[in-house]
Amino acid sequence: MSQKITRRDFLNGVALTLGAAITPSPLFAFDEQTNPGKSAKYYPPALTGLRGSHPGSFDAAHSLRDGTFWNQAGKPTDIGEIYDLVVVGGGISGLSAAHYFRKVAGAKARVLILDNHDDFGGHAKRNEFRVG
Template identity: 35%
Template sequence: MITRRDILKTFLGLPIALTACKTDYEQTQIEGEIVGATDNIGHILREKRNWQRPTDVKEALDVVVVGGGIAGLSAAWELSKKEGTSFRLFELERRLGGTSASGAVNVDNNQFNRLENNGKFAYPWGAHYLPVPFKGNTDLVELLDEMDLLESSGEAGEPVIREEFLTRDPEERVFYKGRWYEGLYLHAGETKEDERQFERFETLLTYWTAWKDGSGKRAFAVPLHNCSQDSEVTNLDSISFAKWLE
């Protein structure tokens, strides 16, 4: 049965692995492999193949968690705090974590030995990372604290993550007609009107990111029940994103 310690250890591999994009240009072959779910295992269920089924194992449970990805592990972590609640987590793959996978290397430096009990240093396989949560996301802050990732709380009570678990913001670029351009928006060839609209869009994003109501609640937050119910925010629910852009 999965233990609370197993759940927390698996959470250390939060980044999501992505497959590489192919191009028409010749590229030097780099050794390695694409990691992710084992397609064949999923096909067993889809194609209704025969496989060995346990016939003598029966167990009464309060909850069954199907899948050991981030959602399943989060559910199991929450259930593990509830005394008297019996549950099992089922995962098709040989390891927990789903697409939130990571690798690990052996290290001799004692600074990193606390990351893994066997003296390994974990590293991400993908390009998606967990943003530092706001203090209002109490469940996530509690999880990070239990994983010993928090250093302290800042002046405003916001969580401060230990430096060895932080990563720098990645540089984003777009490759277009033989050249690299900074950022994800291609400024090459834009008109003055394009530039004006893009600057206006960024101004609006900055506004909503910093927006708070009279009680200090943000316009957009996770979990959703932490969002402000101010009419300026809820009125957005009555229009589409396309309409908002107009």
């Protein structure tokens, strides 16, 4: 440690340190593979399938509008069930309507909630409508 550091050695050391600091590390790419949430391509709704404007999502409603729905759906049959309230839509508004109706009408009130998805939540859950 008794040797003096020359100006050249000092500048070479600084240059080496700066070069190492600005060189991208392959560990950053590894982190993106192990933690996909940090990726710019990460979009959680796409992981379970988007809902909304996929092909076929509006077919039933459009066939009702056009008067052709019952040609393909078949004849409805009465199954004898009676409901006090039928709610169309299992989103936050429909679920709230059903909840508040049962609070007023009592626990024995029969409520049917109809939704075009396989689970409740509506737009608040995961529903994508993309333009273009």
